[in-house]
Amino acid sequence: MTSFSTVIILIFSISSTFSANECPKIITQKDFDISKYFGFWYEAYRNENFFEIGYTCSNATYTKNDDGSVGVQNQAHNFFGTYKSIFGTAKVKNASEPAAFELDFPKPIPKGDYNVITSNYVDYSLVYSCHILPVLNVKSELIWILSRTKTLSPSILNELQAILHIDLNNNDELDVYELQHFFHDIEPEDPVAEPQHLVHIMKSVMKQVTNNEEVESYSISWQQFRETYAELDSLPEKGVPQQIHLSLLADGSWSTMIVIWIVKGTESEQQHPLSYVQYGNARGSYIYEQKATNRTYNVGIGGWKGTIYEAWMTNLNQCQTFYYRVGNSKVWSHENSFKTDCSTATTRTYAVMGDMGTVIPAGFLVAKQIKEDHHITPFSAVVHVGDISYAGNGAKEEIAEIWDLWGTQVEPISSILPYMTNVGNHEAYYNFTAYRNRFRMPGPESSGLDNFWFSFNTGPIHWISMSSQHYYAKDGPQYSWLVNDLAQAAKNRIQQPFIIVVTHRPLLSSLDNELDQHLPNSTLFQTVYPLFVENRVQLIITGHMHAYERIFYDNTTVVVNNTYINAPSPVIVVQGTGGALYTDKWVEPQPWWSISRLLEYGYGRLTVSTDKIQRRLHYEYLLEHDKSTYDQFSIVI
Structure with missing residues (x-):
């Protein structure tokens, strides 16, 4: 519905890690010299955020504009492995805080802040941003560690993480600030976001949103979320049948049951091996076999890599339990079962x-x-x-x-x-x-x-x-x-x-x-x-x-x-x-x-x-x- 779509747009456009509904008071670098800051920076580390899912080799170039503002050019490899750029402007919000900027990109991206916590100009820069999301009334926090070179020394990284812990974190846990390291290869091997990565991001989001006591809509505790959604931390491997789904035909006889399953991976990885559903009335005894058809599609951000298989289990008798598995000669799913309807x-x-x-x-x-x-x-x-x-x-x-x-x-x-x-x-x-x-x-x-x-x-x-x-x-x-x-x-x-x-x-x-x-x-x-x-x-x-x-x-x-x-x-x-x-x-x-x-x-x-x-x-x-x-x-x- 419409209101949910609005929230989703916000989440995917500006959000990273959610927490309580008040941004912290940040002390930015006092003696900041923007002229020394100009130039090219690599994004070495960042916290998890939705709008950079699948983007790698990110970098930023800062230049001086004629009106005294800062020109911003952000670049990254997108899902398809090609460079994309976006241009914006940064302006100092208050002359007394020369390292606190308002960042403005073309619509529909909303304005945000860009706070330089510390930078030595020649090696590193620690940047923090915070924004209150409408509707949810929770804050979205972004953290970047920028580097002039493709790698950053462990000693510098440890110092910056210590600053994060002291200045920004008021909680017992540091999950909000788990930073990801991004290597700057010329061509990323796999630009598509993996499901496990999406799960990790969404779990981080939910941990913070559910801890916001002022959002009455949520009756879910973080403990409840962590315990009940743990199974998605170990999703099936590529090549293994998953997401098995049954459906009925129209006549109500239950003489046929349709089964659909998915195998993740590219077409070249799978070569679409002949796949089947095998079934019978006893555990581990499959006396019937039906060949599956297959199909795929490739839409969405970054596309989709997988094959969808469909097979029909026919000649089913009423009021009986059937055991089945799906797959091929190399790999089979675990055994499932269903019971057909009883006319009586x-x-x-x-x-x-x-x-x-x-x-x-x-x-x-x-x-x-x-x-x-x-x-x-x-x-x-x-x-x-x-x-x-x-x-x-x-x-x-x-x-x-x-x-x-x-x-x-x-x-x-x-x-x-x-x-x-x-x-x-x-x-x-x-x-x-x-x-x-x-x-x-x-x-x-x-x-x-x-x-x-x-x-x-x-x-x-x-x-x-x-x-x-x-x-x-x-x-x-x-x-x-x-x-x-x-x-x-x-x-x-x-x-x-x-x-x-x-x-x-x-x-x-x-x-x-x-x-x-x-x-x-x-x-x-x-x-x-x-x-x-x-x-x-x-x-x-x-x-x-x-x-x-x-x-x-x-x-x-x-x-x-x-x-x-x-x-x-x-x-x-x-x-x-x-x-x-x-x-x-x-x-x-x-x-x-x-x-x-x-x-x-x-x-x-x-x-x-x-x-x-x-x-x-x-x-x-x-x-x-x-x-x-x-x-x-x-x-x-």
């Missing part, structure tokens, strides 16, 4: 949520919550209502490696359960390239469109996945498909008495952000809501707004004990609580159609029970931080 089952349970991401701030926690709850009350499937990995860094670009972090994060779930996805606005980068390639939804089998709009059956539920990111007006192909799919669903109402629609953007919401798009007079609501009422859709699940809200746009139906009995209107749930940052506020007074609402992380647990007497859908909003149930309701038909 009277109860089925599903996990639903949207807007997850990884570590900004709590996607990893909600993924862990779903995994743990599955071992207590097993799910039949997971339905993710859009905004999946948050790999984007703003309006135009995304970092493909963050998709890999997310895929690793959910693999404990997606490798044992069908993980069905709906498309959100954060999947739209490069014409949805990553989303189209990394997933396989039953669009072709349900006469829909790829992973964008489709339907599928699970037990007594007919699921309709609509794309709020594509044209949905009445004269378009998606609306025509909706009409036809609902007509077909009406014929199968005995087998699938419940119809659930999932779409990313909410039909209604009482959050203040984008409010005009989520009111009863909005285009989305006016277009599709009457169609859903006409076809007796019982439940609509959405995301996009990073909150929970239960909505019932019907002031004539009597609802007793949160139970909707043969209601003529659908219940609408906003379940964008999968872990993405929230900063919005509720409008007051609460609209009449808004029944329950909360800004907290968690997910929805949907249980459907059918017997000869009653057909009941029970929905619970489960909070992550204390595992309690905040809201629940039932739909009875």
